Amino acid sequence: MDISLMVALVVVLALFFDFTNGFHDTANAMATPIATGALKPRVAVTIAAILNLVGAFLSTEVARTISGGLIREGDGGIQITPTMIFAGLIGAIMWNLATWLLGLPSSSSHALFGGLIGAVVVGAGFGAIDPGVLLSKIVLPAVIAPFIAAGIAYVATKIAYRVTRGPHAHAARGRFRMGQVFTSSLVSLAHGTNDAQKTMGVITLTLIAAGFQATGTGPEFWVISVCALAIALGTYVGGWRIIRTVGTGITDVSPAQGFAAEASTTATILASTHLGFALSTTQVASGSIIGAGLGRNHRSVRWRVAGRIGVAWLVTLPCAAAMAAIAELVARLGPWGVAADALAGATVIVFMFRRSRRNPVNHTNVTGEIPVVHHTPSVVMPKAPPSIASAKPPKTPAVNTEIRGRDAS
Template sequence: MAVLITVTLVIVVALVFDFTNGFHDTANAMATSVATGALKPRQAVLISAVLNLVGAFISTAVASTISNGIIREGPGGIEITPTMIFAGLCGAVLWNLATWYLGLPSSSTHALFGGLIGAAIIGAGFNSVDFGVVLSKIVVPAVVSPFVAGAVALLATYAAYRITKNARAKGSEAGFRHGQTISASLVSLAHGTNDAQKTMGVITLTLIAAKYQASGSGVQLWVILACGLAIGAGTYVGGWRIMKTVGKNITDVQSPQGFAAETSSAATILISSHLGFALSTTQVTSGSVIGAGLGKRLAVVHWNVVGRIATGWVVTLPAAALVGGVAAFIASTSTVGLIIVAVLLAAGGVTFYALARRKPITSADVAAPEPALAGVGAGPGSSGSTSVEGTVA
């Protein structure tokens, strides 16, 4: 009975993580489309939510990487307990909430992996983690993917402006905005094929660790459905804080740039999902936005913002690992320890929510300006302008 309770608790927290992943990463798919006015904020998150759910059913290659890859479990491996997995999820959830509050597009992927790795090391030692898989399917793609997506977006943006010759012309802008509806939808679909699977892999790993599922077996249908619904629901909530950073603070995104960034992101993520690479959607889309900014002549990329984002990327995995390790140390002591960790997780979530309520960011803060104001620079006399608009002016 104790094992069943622990497994149930793990599944609940895993779905909570999936929910936070949804609103944390909504910005990755839709920020540029909202910033350019191609989609209204609520329209964007609804489309993204539906396609995240659809994407969850397309492939389970990434889920297999997690459930049968980074953690050595089963015959001949280390016994990973549901308590360790629960602790790892705590680290991931808390990091997601912290970076969401800060408006920092950090990687939910690396938060999850960091939490699991930290908990596994504390609970079962360094041999419990297959660092070869971590290097080949997590670290290397994390380093390479932003540059690949950024380079593709840079070339695509340059080509778009060259082909149209005057991408700011009314007809060209309208065409690219319509194209963004499709390209943003592809990113959402790609996000579902990659990010929803990570939680599927965690739940499958838990079921295997608890002996409710055979080692090496695939993801069950109810797990796919539950994870798809959780990430879709989280997406519909709307991650306005991070969406503002990606859509407005990195560079002043125009429709051709948004289309190029979204197309580049979708292609990169879909290919990685097919290969089983647990890619960070955050890093791919941020890299694409930076590349799109560099691809437009005289466009401004705010490197101070990029620096903050890059710092978050570097810190995410070890920070989540530290929290996951501490949680594993406390939770593994007894049932009381498990309850203490669960209470601390809930308290942390409530704290970040309360802090966010004090300085709210809504859909109005990320929406594109009305047509009558489009193209008007935010000069010194304008109020409420962001650093992006002030610099561009």
């Protein structure tokens, strides 16, 4: 296949991944203010989209980590090819959409890294991956950052609840709700500085691998611009299924908790971006919400939901890697293999979107109750809050078959 055509195909696929990253990760910033009523759903995603767009132009350190560090250079130059990147993106996109369909806030970042690693290992061998960069810039931040964010959110929530005690408690809660507008906006800005750069890095890596850009250089302005637009558009679409899980599934969020969680998420992401760590904003945001729940009362955290999210974190990188490895094996058959990958990917994408329409979640019902299904063994439901537990069960079992679980919409 002509190299220019392959590069163009990879760029388009990378921008589609950037789009899915946007709607997959909208919940990181806007789930809690939507849950507490600090922002209307449509207003929230609009603010997030604008600030993601702005944030994408503020730094390129994370993009350089991906384009110039994770994949080693061999004697003949960088060892990855546009075809491997194409296969890696397919694995990342498939995993992103699968977890979105289930309403699971998994890491788009780890899906991308897993996809690239799986494709490169099949195409060039384990030696093409730099273990030092993988460990220091990706794995360790992924393990440490959620705990740091949870700790900060725990302390901030304790302080916030002390402030809201006494005769002026009601007024203080109102101020925290207003403060959420500011802190959630900061999370959106921070998300743009970190996550949009990952796609910039992938496109830059593709251009370097194809010989269209010098090794060691950063993303060009047109790459920054199109990636910023793609993630902003995806954010505006709104990942309502994941917003519902993060906003109401992990814990019942009060304005004070939401403020504390968003502040800790922002601080952690911005620090990591400055250091060039390709952090998972999803893990940080979820860790912050869990920490805020613990700061209120450990019983307020629905640990079964948190456990399912934790399992999704653990399996994201290897699952995306496995999908990408299969795609790379097929792509190695030549142009027909690449075409088969593209057709299979498009088929799965259409299927998932059609499947999602059976139980639509949008801005009108994102904070509503979620029916519970008991016949799906792969989903374990948390203890429902009183408002749901006291509701009358549906009379017709067929209603429950439309949704996979309380936190899966």
